[in-house]
Amino acid sequence: MSAQEHHLPVTRTARYFQLGELSADTRQVWFVCHGYGQLAAYFIRHFAAISTADPTLVVVAPEGLSRFYLQGPSNGRGRIGATWMTREDRLFEIEDYVGYLNQLASTILAHVLPEVRVTVLGFSQGAATVSRWLARARFRPARLVLWAGAFPPDMDFTVATQLMRNLPVTLVCGDDDEFIKSADLEQQREFLRGLGVEPEVVRFAGKHTLDANVLQRLHAQAGTS
Template sequence: MPAQEHHIAVTRSARYFQLGALSAETRQVWFVCHGYGQLAAYFIRHFATLTDADPGLVVVAPEGLSRFYLRESANGQGRVGATWMTREDRLTEIEDYVGYLNQLAEATLAVVSANTRVTVLGFSQGAATVSRWLARARFRPARLVLWAGAFPPDMDFQVATQLMRNLPVTLVCGDNDEFVKPADLEEQRQFVRRLGVEPEVLQFAGKHTLHADVLRQLHASTF
C-alpha cells in the first residue's frame, strides 16, 4: 500500500528586513522580494541609498521561507540562500508564502496613512512570487516592478487580467543578463500588453542584478 501524503498547518517564524521607520509621515512603502538563492539582509542593502535620501520612504524585504546551503563546506561555513518555492509540493509552498506576505503587508500598512503609495518589486524568482501574491493580496499597489523576471507561466489569464487592470507595470532588465535574453523581455512585454497594460521598459548596461541608477529613477518617478 503506497504512503499517503498529508499536510498540517504549523506556526513558524518568518524573517524580513526593513529600512526606514514606519509612521503616519511615511509617504511610500516598497515591498521588495529577492531572487533565488539570495537572503533579504543582503538584498535590501541595494535600497539603502534611497531611504537615506528620503525619510518618507520605507523598504520592506521579506525572505523566502526555505533556506539552504548554496555550497556545502566541511566546517559548516558554506553560504546560505533562500528560495520562495521549488517544484516539490509547490502549491503548498505558494499558499504559505502568499499567506505570509499578506500578513506582513497588513501589519505594515496598518501603521501608515491610507494615502501612502505602495510599490511592489520582484527580482528574478521574486517577480513570479509577487505576481502570485498580488493576485490574492488584500491591497492594491500603486505600481508593480518586475526586474529580470516575469509573470509565472501557469498564472490564470483571467486572474492576471484582473490584477493588471489600471496597474502601472515596469519591466527592468540588464542588457547583458545571463538569464533573461532580449527575446524573453520582449515576450514578457507582449504578454503584459495582452493583459491590457502598456508596460514601461527600463534597461541598463549590466547583468542579472539590481542597478543603483535605475532604482533612483524608479524612486524619483513616484513623486
C-alpha cells in the same frame, strides 16, 4: 502499499528586514522580494541610498521561508541562500508565502496612512512571487516592478487580467543579463499586452543584478506620479 501524502498547517517564524521608520509621515512603502539563493539582509542593501535620501520612504524586504546551503554544508560554514519555492509541493509553498506576505503587508500598512503609495518589486524568482501574491493581496499597489524576472504564465488568465487592470507595470533588465535575453524580454512584454497592460521597459548596462541608477529613477517616478 504506497505511502499516503498528507499536509499539516504549522506556525513558523518568518524574517524580514526594513529600512526607514513607519510613521504618519511615511509617503511611500516598497515591498521588495529577492531572487533565488539570496538573503533579504543583503538584498535590501541595494535600497539603502534611496532610503537614506528620503525619510518618507520605508523599504521592506521579506525573506523566503526556505533556506539552504548554496555550495553544500561545508561543516556548517557554507554560504546560505533562501528560496520562495521549488517544484516540489509547489502549490502548498505558494499558499504559505502568499499567507506570509499578506500578514506582513497588513502589519506594515497598519502603521501608515491609507493614502501611502505602495510599490511592489520582485527580482528574478521574486518577480513571479510578487505576481502570485498580488493576485490575492488585501491591498492594491500603485506600481509593480518586475526586475529580471517574469509574470508567471501559469496564473489563471481571469485572475491575471483583473490584477493587471489599470496597474502600472515596469520591466527592468540588464543589457548583459545572463538569464534574460532581449527575446525573452520582448516575449514578456507581449504577454503583458495580452493582459491589457502596456509595460514600461527599462534597460541598463549590467547583468543579472539590481542597478543603483535605475532604483533612483524608479524612486523619483514614484514621488512625482
